[in-house]
Amino acid sequence: MSAARVLIIEDEPALLRGLKDNLENEGYEVRTANNGEKGLEALFNQPPDLLLLDLMLPKVNGYEICRAARKRGLEMPIIMLTAKGQEEDIVRGLELGADDYVTKPFGIRELLARVKALLRRNGAAPEYRFGRCRLDLTARRLFRDGTEVPLTAKEFRLLEFFVKRAGRALTRDSILDAVWGQEVMVTDRSVDRCVTTLRSKVEDEPHNPVLIRTIRDIGYRFEAL
Amino acid sequence: MSAARVLIIEDEPALLRGLKDNLENEGYEVRTANNGEKGLEALFNQPPDLLLLDLMLPKVNGYEICRAARKRGLEMPIIMLTAKGQEEDIVRGLELGADDYVTKPFGIRELLARVKALLRRNGAAPEYRFGRCRLDLTARRLFRDGTEVPLTAKEFRLLEFFVKRAGRALTRDSILDAVWGQEVMVTDRSVDRCVTTLRSKVEDEPHNPVLIRTIRDIGYRFEAL
DNA sequence: CATCCACGTAATAATGCGGTAACAAAACAA
DNA sequence: TTGTTTTGTTACCGCATTATTACGTGGATG
Numbered sequence: 001m002s003a004a005r006v007l008i009i010e011d012e013p014a015l016l017r018g019l020k021d022n023l024e025n026e027g028y029e030v031r032t033a034n035n036g037e038k039g040l041e042a043l044f045n046q047p048p049d050l051l052l053l054d055l056m057l058p059k060v061n062g063y064e065i066c067r068a069a070r071k072r073g074l075e076m077p078i079i080m081l082t083a084k085g086q087e088e089d090i091v092r093g094l095e096l097g098a099d100d101y102v103t104k105p106f107g108i109r110e111l112l113a114r115v116k117a118l119l120r121r122n123g124a125a126p127e128y129r130f131g132r133c134r135l136d137l138t139a140r141r142l143f144r145d146g147t148e149v150p151l152t153a154k155e156f157r158l159l160e161f162f163v164k165r166a167g168r169a170l171t172r173d174s175i176l177d178a179v180w181g182q183e184v185m186v187t188d189r190s191v192d193r194c195v196t197t198l199r200s201k202v203e204d205e206p207h208n209p210v211l212i213r214t215i216r217d218i219g220y221r222f223e224a225l
Numbered sequence: 226m227s228a229a230r231v232l233i234i235e236d237e238p239a240l241l242r243g244l245k246d247n248l249e250n251e252g253y254e255v256r257t258a259n260n261g262e263k264g265l266e267a268l269f270n271q272p273p274d275l276l277l278l279d280l281m282l283p284k285v286n287g288y289e290i291c292r293a294a295r296k297r298g299l300e301m302p303i304i305m306l307t308a309k310g311q312e313e314d315i316v317r318g319l320e321l322g323a324d325d326y327v328t329k330p331f332g333i334r335e336l337l338a339r340v341k342a343l344l345r346r347n348g349a350a351p352e353y354r355f356g357r358c359r360l361d362l363t364a365r366r367l368f369r370d371g372t373e374v375p376l377t378a379k380e381f382r383l384l385e386f387f388v389k390r391a392g393r394a395l396t397r398d399s400i401l402d403a404v405w406g407q408e409v410m411v412t413d414r415s416v417d418r419c420v421t422t423l424r425s426k427v428e429d430e431p432h433n434p435v436l437i438r439t440i441r442d443i444g445y446r447f448e449a450l
Numbered sequence: 451c452a453t454c455c456a457c458g459t460a461a462t463a464a465t466g467c468g469g470t471a472a473c474a475a476a477a478c479a480a
Numbered sequence: 481t482t483g484t485t486t487t488g489t490t491a492c493c494g495c496a497t498t499a500t501t502a503c504g505t506g507g508a509t510g
Contacts (some may be wrong), residue, residue: 417468441468
């Protein structure tokens with residue numbers, strides 16, 4: 001499953017590194033910025049699913065980022081990182097649209113628990129990209145060049161299976177087991193047929209597939225390009 | 226906009242009174258319970274927009290209430306009230322679905338800021354718009370082109386569930402669990418039937434639904450259009 | 451070069467899911 | 481109680497989806 005994306009805006013290198021490592025350990029996709037300017041850029045460029053935001057930053061401070069984000073309609077949860085004894089700032093931050101805060105120095109376990117809780121609240125969307133496509137598992141939708149491509153149930157399950165195992169060779173048997181279920185008796189041909197329709201919806205040249213490649217005598221391999 | 230409703234479950238009378246007064250001062254509609262049993266009853270009877278929950282309670286403790294609420298599909302933010310030095314309990318509470326906590330003794334200003342922040346998160350106005358409709362969760366009323374459309378209890382719970390998860394694919398099972406409750410045995414068909422009546426009240430063309438779309442083999446997806 | 455075999459896919463047939471009407475039961479109100 | 485509204489179930493139909501069959505194609509192999 002593609003992980004929820006977290007953006008950390010923090011200027012203290014050691015802390016930044018520690019946060020990044022810990023979050024990545026938990027399976028999140030982490031991007032970082034070490035000042036407010038870069039932070040804003042990253043925030044608007046690729047809005048994350050959650051923002052960890054230091055309040056005291058060079059150039060652009062945390063409040064402005066917070067306000068800018070909400071003004072722009074970004075709704076992801078924001079956790080502020082504050083130094084001790086900034087109670088007034090905390091209240092101000094929460095009023096500007098932040099969701100939570102932790103006071104430095106903080107326990108990493110507590111922070112992780114908060115991140116987890118807030119992300120679950122928001123139902124963080126695992127989303128895969130390949131070719132010109134975007135696959136949204138939460139909404140169960142496939143987009144190609146931004147427009148939706150309708151998938152049938154089987155097609156969707158198959159694509160999901162592929163995407164989650166990108167780069168690995170998959171035998172028809174394993175595909176049948178996972179997508180069709182081991183109880184039913186279905187021909188190999190059915191897999192092929194489903195692959196064909198998938199290709200027609202996903203590939204640029206369905207007859208020269210580059211995303212779903214066939215491996216003779218084995219099955220298929222999905223490439224996350 | 227009618228006021229957001231807050232439920233306080235707290236057994237210490239003085240604290241309870243103080244919280245109630247302060248929150249009412251801020252314009253919230255407050256109900257209270259002084260033990261876990263009454264708390265659960267109030268919670269399920271008339272789900273509030275936010276829950277203030279003491280962890281240490283006679284009869285039923287805060288964790289159980291928290292878990293029970295989430296299990297029942299209640300999504301309102303929960304703020305835990307904890308005694309000092311219960312860090313482990315805090316983590317546990319957050320994992321059970323709580324959103325935030327304050328440690329006693331706490332500043333009332335801080336608490337109010339958090340209440341405000343969490344309520345805003347949940348939708349500044351507890352009012353949703355989609356299609357030609359306006360749904361007022363606080364008043365529990367649906368309007369279409371300005372005139373009220375009566376909803377039955379089930380219909381309302383279902384619509385509320387949909388609206389709060391707009392854009393996400395929802396399985397019939399999750400719908401059954403959340404709207405009907407996991408204890409009862411109800412058929413998938415019942416969901417369909419309820420969806421049909423909802424569509425007739427909400428959609429422009431009930432036979433070409435655009436708000437409540439069916440996802441074959443899965444369930445439904447509500448689009449906030 | 452000829453053969454073989456696995457894969458691709460069109461056409462067709464079968465399946466099963468969801469919509470909904472009609473009925474039954476349950477909850478609720480008077 | 482009795483009547484009324486809401487809620488759940490059954491049954492059936494229509495239709496999209498899915499499987500199969502059949503055949504074509506191309507690449508590998510000796």
